[in-house]
Amino acid sequence: MIVSKFGGTSVGTFDAMQRSAKIVASDPDRRLIVISATSGTTNDLVALSASQLDSTQREELLGSIEKRHLAIIEQCKEEEKLRDAFYTEFSGLREHLDFVGRDKRWKDALYAFGELMSTRIFVEVLRENGVDAKWLDARNVMKTDSTFGNAEPILASIKKKADKHIQVGKTYLTQGFIGSDVFGNTTTLGRGGSDFSASLFAETVGADTLEIWTDVAGVFTTDPRIVPDAFPINEITFDEAAELSVFGGKVLHPATLKPAMRAGVNVRVASSSDPENPGTYIVKDAEKKPPIRAISLRKDQTLLTVNSLEMLHQHGFLAHLFKVLAEHKISVDLVSTSEVSVALTLDTAVNAANKVELNEDVLEELGRFAEVIVEEELALIALIGNDLQKTSGIGGPLFTALEEYNVRLICHGASPNNLCFLVEQKQAEDIVRMLHGKFITE
Numbered sequence: 352m353i354v355s356k357f358g359g360t361s362v363g364t365f366d367a368m369q370r371s372a373k374i375v376a377s378d379p380d381r382r383l384i385v386i387s388a389t390s391g392t393t394n395d396l397v398a399l400s401a402s403q404l405d406s407t408q409r410e411e412l413l414g415s416i417e418k419r420h421l422a423i424i425e426q427c428k429e430e431e432k433l434r435d436a437f438y439t440e441f442s443g444l445r446e447h448l449d450f451v452g453r454d455k456r457w458k459d460a461l462y463a464f465g466e467l468m469s470t471r472i473f474v475e476v477l478r479e480n481g482v483d484a485k486w487l488d489a490r491n492v493m494k495t496d497s498t499f500g501n502a503e504p505i506l507a508s509i510k511k512k513a514d515k516h517i518q519v520g521k522t523y524l525t526q527g528f529i530g531s532d533v534f535g536n537t538t539t540l541g542r543g544g545s546d547f548s549a550s551l552f553a554e555t556v557g558a559d560t561l562e563i564w565t566d567v568a569g570v571f572t573t574d575p576r577i578v579p580d581a582f583p584i585n586e587i588t589f590d591e592a593a594e595l596s597v598f599g600g601k602v603l604h605p606a607t608l609k610p611a612m613r614a615g616v617n618v619r620v621a622s623s624s625d626p627e628n629p630g631t632y633i634v635k636d637a638e639k640k641p642p643i644r645a646i647s648l649r650k651d652q653t654l655l656t657v658n659s660l661e662m663l664h665q666h667g668f669l670a671h672l673f674k675v676l677a678e679h680k681i682s683v684d685l686v687s688t689s690e691v692s693v694a695l696t697l698d699t700a701v702n703a704a705n706k707v708e709l710n711e712d713v714l715e716e717l718g719r720f721a722e723v724i725v726e727e728e729l730a731l732i733a734l735i736g737n738d739l740q741k742t743s744g745i746g747g748p749l750f751t752a753l754e755e756y757n758v759r760l761i762c763h764g765a766s767p768n769n770l771c772f773l774v775e776q777k778q779a780e781d782i783v784r785m786l787h788g789k790f791i792t793e
Contacts, residue, residue, distance in 0.1 A: 354558045356385040356549035360566040361623035362469050363390030365426040372480040374626050384524045385549040386473055388465025389419055396462050420468060429475045436471050455499035460537045466526035474524045484524040492516050493530030495538045502538035504551055513555045543604035554610035560617045568622040569631030570602050573646040577780050578787045586637045591644055591735055594768045598647040598733035640737040643790045648783050649731040650776055651700035654759055658692040659721035679713040685762040694760055730779035733771035740764045752789055
């Protein structure tokens with residue numbers, strides 16, 4: 352059994368939907384199809400939820416959503432049926448806008464429009480291509496807690512609901528990104544959560560393979576928009592791919608691989624516009640394991656430095672520090688310590704999977720027992736590979752190459768699969784280009 356997930360660009364136009372439908376039709380083992388909202392729709396929905404919008408701005412965003420979907424619907428054989436379905440959902444979308452500022456629940460219900468509508472259209476496109484797929488409301492299976500905006504899946508409940516709603520031998524089309532809590536409220540899994548949904552579905556139904564169909568031909572050695580010479584990786588290990596996704600790889604959502612790894616599900620990342628290209632296979636053990644496989648870049652990072660003489664030869668300081676951060680739900684990435692200070696990196700990017708916001712409350716609380724320094728406009732660069740903590744000859748050439756740049760923090764040795772460091776954001780892309788030329792070979 353194959354679970355196939357198609358991203359927003361793979362279902363963003365009628366032609367894109369046709370290509371994706373033909374991919375599904377080409378292999379009868381593709382039994383569970385998970386898709387995102389049409390490209391651009393979730394961004395419009397998030398913009399609609401902003402409280403400061405005036406009526407003109409609101410109507411422009413609604414018009415953009417309407418135009419995008421009708422352009423696809425008008426080319427479908429079931430145009431009248433789909434047009435009626437669209438305006439039914441669209442009227443509900445307008446009603447949600449009257450309540451969206453009151454409660455986070457309303458925002459999640461608003462954001463769900465994209466996936467619900469894209470699947471309503473795509474199920475008809477699948478049928479036009481000979482695929483008898485049943486439309487499945489993901490909220491009946493993807494059960495989560497009530498953390499709206501970034502809900503946590505409840506695996507036991509998902510398994511129970513999947514056994515009830517998903518029958519062996521039938522083909523289903525469902526939504527990524529969305530779920531529901533125990534009270535039936537719509538929840539979302541965070542930005543990029545469609546990949547995570549697909550991986551959870553693959554784990555739950557015992558799939559052999561999870562396919563992630565996107566607009567690029569696999570996982571690249573680095574972002575090809577930054578380095579034109581970047582190239583797709585044929586095969587990569589789960590550990591490498593996990594590090595790459597966490598440290599800024601754009602193809603995979605950071606949480607995607609966890610369910611697949613737990614269940615031993617093979618993962619393939621491929622391009623829906625070039626389905627004959629094998630893309631990238633993510634496996635437990637790769638045939639080749641170079642010391643440096645890829646380079647990732649994550650912008651908009653913040654460095655939080657906490658200084659206190661109370662640290663000197665004292666126990667409990669770090670516990671106190673992290674207790675404060677935990678109470679404010681602040682997730683820490685990298686940590687570096689000295690005798691009297693701790694430096695922490697925080698992911699403050701707008702589209703971060705777990706965006707961190709350093710507000711005055713947490714800074715005031717930290718300031719009661721330490722000096723606090725906040726530095727912004729930094730970027731995190733990570734070298735991703737294998738056995739980096741045991742491979743000699745990496746550090747010397749790397750830091751020689753970086754001698755003209757100011758490196759704010761280095762993290763090496765905690766993981767065999769990454770070596771990462773913090774630099775000024777304005778220099779980051781130049782550094783990635785330079786390092787890719789020096790360390791990455793086909």
